[in-house]
Amino acid sequence: MLLKRELLEEIKAGKVDLxxxxxxxxxxRAGGTLKTKLGLLSIGAITDMSPEDVTEADACRxxxxxxxxxxxWLDTMKQGSLFQRIEVRFADAD
Numbered sequence: 001m002l003l004k005r006e007l008l009e010e011i012k013a014g015k016v017d018l019x020x021x022x023x024x025x026x027x028x029r030a031g032g033t034l035k036t037k038l039g040l041l042s043i044g045a046i047t048d049m050s051p052e053d054v055t056e057a058d059a060c061r062x063x064x065x066x067x068x069x070x071x072x073w074l075d076t077m078k079q080g081s082l083f084q085r086i087e088v089r090f091a092d093a094d
Contacts, residue, residue: 018086020074
């Protein structure tokens, strides 16, 4: 799972604790970790869901201004058969 540096900075600062992914194959697992440019992320709960079920609170936790902002971002994403809500937190500097 590739995350942009700006998003990683927000996760590290505790401003973002949720990410969304649309993909064909899941590449992280709940309880696992992800090594990034800024350090290690802990992966929390992973939930399969429909993009239409994203709430205003979820969108804000993921760093979007609102659901409309989330939907604009989603329109730019590659298509995939699996849409997931992934809880993340910064675990340790690399």
